[in-house]
Amino acid sequence: MQLKKLVAGIDMGGTNTVYALVDEVGTIYGSGTFPTNLYQNFDQYIVALRDGILDLSSKIEREHKIMGIGIGAPNGNYYTGCIDSAANLIWKGSLPMAEKLKVLFGGIPVVLTNDANAAAIGEMIYGSAKGMKNFVVITLGTGLGSGFVVNGEVLYGHDGFAGEFGHISYKRDSRQCGCGRRGCLETFVSAPGLKRNTFELLINENTQSSLREFTFSQMTSKDVAIAAQNGDKIAKMAFEMTGKILGEALADLVAITTPEAIFLFGGLAKSGNLILDPTRESMEANLLSLWKGKVKLQLSNLDEDNAAILGSSALAWKELNK
Amino acid sequence: MQLKKLVAGIDMGGTNTVYALVDEVGTIYGSGTFPTNLYQNFDQYIVALRDGILDLSSKIEREHKIMGIGIGAPNGNYYTGCIDSAANLIWKGSLPMAEKLKVLFGGIPVVLTNDANAAAIGEMIYGSAKGMKNFVVITLGTGLGSGFVVNGEVLYGHDGFAGEFGHISYKRDSRQCGCGRRGCLETFVSAPGLKRNTFELLINENTQSSLREFTFSQMTSKDVAIAAQNGDKIAKMAFEMTGKILGEALADLVAITTPEAIFLFGGLAKSGNLILDPTRESMEANLLSLWKGKVKLQLSNLDEDNAAILGSSALAWKELNK
The missing domain is CATH 3.30.420.40 (ATPase, nucleotide binding domain)
Incomplete structure (x- = not known):
């Protein structure tokens, strides 16, 4: 059986962080969530996110590989991979989220943008804007x-x-x-x-x-x-x-x-x-x-419950297929 | 001596049509002009324009080749190569200007857009937006x-x-x-x-x-x-x-x-x-x-007198260098 290629999609909100493993046609292989502000330290947050994704991965029976990660985050900047002074987050200043996750995942492509751009990419890859x-x-x-x-x-x-x-x-x-x-x-x-x-x-x-x-x-x-x-x-x-x-x-x-x-x-x-x-x-x-x-x-015809996750996943797929 | 590559830049205004032969760094090798509304028939206008460009070409001593043509025109549409219902022109409806010139010039690339887009491309190729x-x-x-x-x-x-x-x-x-x-x-x-x-x-x-x-x-x-x-x-x-x-x-x-x-x-x-x-x-x-x-x-730091012509020429160069 062929190795299934998946990406991790992350929707980082002011209240909750949702993450999922998603294939190229938008099938969700598992998802998890935890309160974004549970960790005083941003590095702890990133480690918890990594652990959550690896836990999802361990529960998928089919042999697979995580090819990349896409993140939708408030004030997320695609060029820098940083979250800059987001009003709804407890960590201040510029947060190099993409870089930190990339290190924890052995250098796979990690891309980040804001929620609305992620929604647009989701619409383009999985929705009515195909x-x-x-x-x-x-x-x-x-x-x-x-x-x-x-x-x-x-x-x-x-x-x-x-x-x-x-x-x-x-x-x-x-x-x-x-x-x-x-x-x-x-x-x-x-x-x-x-x-x-x-x-x-x-x-x-x-x-x-x-x-x-x-x-x-x-x-x-x-x-x-x-x-x-x-x-x-x-x-x-x-x-x-x-x-x-x-x-x-x-x-x-x-x-x-x-x-x-x-x-x-x-x-x-x-x-x-x-x-x-x-x-x-x-x-x-x-x-x-x-x-x-x-x-x-x-x-939009994207399923509201999963739209943000699909958008983030689509961002990763778009980057991988460049 | 190497064959000099030139393009024809055309600035079609409601009053005058200006045309010139221009190289890749923006040197003008000759230019001409005539009143746009001199011809009742659009085909006659196109032929006059062709003759004007060929006349310029015949006066350049250096051996050269016209590689392409760029046109800035009111309501010019880049996708279709047509001028659509321009209020300032005597010819009504959709004018397939790019296609007609292309035929008269043996199939070389001919591209058309509106004046403001041509100005933007001029600024990008020859001006401060480099x-x-x-x-x-x-x-x-x-x-x-x-x-x-x-x-x-x-x-x-x-x-x-x-x-x-x-x-x-x-x-x-x-x-x-x-x-x-x-x-x-x-x-x-x-x-x-x-x-x-x-x-x-x-x-x-x-x-x-x-x-x-x-x-x-x-x-x-x-x-x-x-x-x-x-x-x-x-x-x-x-x-x-x-x-x-x-x-x-x-x-x-x-x-x-x-x-x-x-x-x-x-x-x-x-x-x-x-x-x-x-x-x-x-x-x-x-x-x-x-x-x-x-x-x-x-x-803009483009020379006002030649800016429109430079913009149209730049449009042609941008197309040729794609």
């Missing part, structure tokens, strides 16, 4: 992330940090953003953005709404989605407002990189047509006429 | 054009028309744009944009200004530049306003493609620090902190 040379993945969660693929390659830019579409300006000097500025797109379009839009509508409209019974701290984007599904007018307006703003921004995006398709991904994308329909309508209304009706806008 | 893999050229003339280079390749997008940075929205539902929409960046940042900004200031400010003696039709961006150089306050404010808006837009651009450098090019860029200083100040003020002080903003 065969596409120019597309964008927009991740809608705590923030708005973006992974651009141009001429078949991820757009990393000069320094490895390109694709911060959440931090283009939507409305200057308005809502405070985590980045230290005001009015960034992600303060309007993201899970917290949807909540802020909801409260803005509660202020401006007198329409009855079940959402008037939530505190600002309590309310989540899921509450708004459930209310919208139950016919709550304010909740529906909040999705329409969010989609309208995202559509305007995507029309500008098309004018710059002109992708074949744009995929929505992440928590907010789970609300499906609630977000997709107003986004598409607004994008179409704002596109230059030459692009009207020509750019696909759709939800 | 060796850069990620940069942007912004052309400031009748409109605002842009040529993006990403991973060392021009960003053509899915359909060949990417890089319409002049048509991202600056202020929705405001100034009418040639594209049929309102509020596009180029209605604020371009030669006519500068004039519109000037009149907006004449409306809003009571400051004395020599520019109050111009009709809207009379005034050109050059008049505003001369007034600013003579210390006219409104003229200086108009440049500051234009630079402020451009800088805001460039900060968003950096968040998306993260170039190493941004080059300003074209008529308005000739006004030098009048436009460069407020643009840089505004870009820096609006950048995410991780990019502050890290993205070069400078004027």
Whole structure:
């Protein structure tokens, strides 16, 4: 029997680290997880991660070889293999994660990028973007992330940090953003953005709404989605407002990189047509006429539970197949 | 003596067509020009262009060979080699310019793109972007054009028309744009944009200004530049306003493609620090902190008179050296 080639995919989140062994067609041969902040020392974290991967490997009956490792991490830089000043991690400064894992795994290729770029590569290798040379993945969660693929390659830019579409300006000097500025797109379009839009509508409209019974701290984007599904007018307006703003921004995006398709991904994308329909309508209304009706806008079809792991694995496969 | 390898560079403008024979280091061996709209029939135009190039060739004493042809043209599409519905040309529909020239020149490589992309390639091969893999050229003339280079390749997008940075929205539902929409960046940042900004200031400010003696039709961006150089306050404010808006837009651009450098090019860029200083100040003020002080903003150093021709020639050389 032929030696099965696998890669390790790692999804490093602020809360949990998930890792898995995955083959070239996206079959997961085993996965594990542990809390990211369990270790005060980054080296201990790396060793625990190595041990977790080796443990998975030992449980696979089929003869196999780990060919490479792909990592999706907050502020992950593809060029340097480092995680730089990620706000959600307890270790500060620049963390040479790829290099450290490479040493522990005997020099196999280890590549790292941020979550949104990993999602884009996952979409390209395992998802709906198969065969596409120019597309964008927009991740809608705590923030708005973006992974651009141009001429078949991820757009990393000069320094490895390109694709911060959440931090283009939507409305200057308005809502405070985590980045230290005001009015960034992600303060309007993201899970917290949807909540802020909801409260803005509660202020401006007198329409009855079940959402008037939530505190600002309590309310989540899921509450708004459930209310919208139950016919709550304010909740529906909040999705329409969010989609309208995202559509305007995507029309500008098309004018710059002109992708074949744009995929929505992440928590907010789970609300499906609630977000997709107003986004598409607004994008179409704002596109230059030459692009009207020509750019696909759709939800990612990657299984949400495994998407991050598949993205990281795909990153490794892409590197190995270069 | 070795056979000298040359390419023909063609700059097809709405008014004039300029053509030249150029070697790989940018030396021009001869050039010619004729009015673009001299011929009712596009085929006659192509034949005249061929004859012009052959005439140049016959006058060069050194033994040489024309290896390829590069064309910069309005709405030129690199993928198809066609000019599609260019507003400034008398021939309508899709013009297969590359294919027609290729036939007349015995099948040598003929490549075509739009003016801004040609300028970007010129900057990459002959100008200040030598060796850069990620940069942007912004052309400031009748409109605002842009040529993006990403991973060392021009960003053509899915359909060949990417890089319409002049048509991202600056202020929705405001100034009418040639594209049929309102509020596009180029209605604020371009030669006519500068004039519109000037009149907006004449409306809003009571400051004395020599520019109050111009009709809207009379005034050109050059008049505003001369007034600013003579210390006219409104003229200086108009440049500051234009630079402020451009800088805001460039900060968003950096968040998306993260170039190493941004080059300003074209008529308005000739006004030098009048436009460069407020643009840089505004870009820096609006950048995410991780990019502050890290993205070069400078004027193109290509000789303005020959830049378009050099860009088209560079396009041909880039294709030949693939």
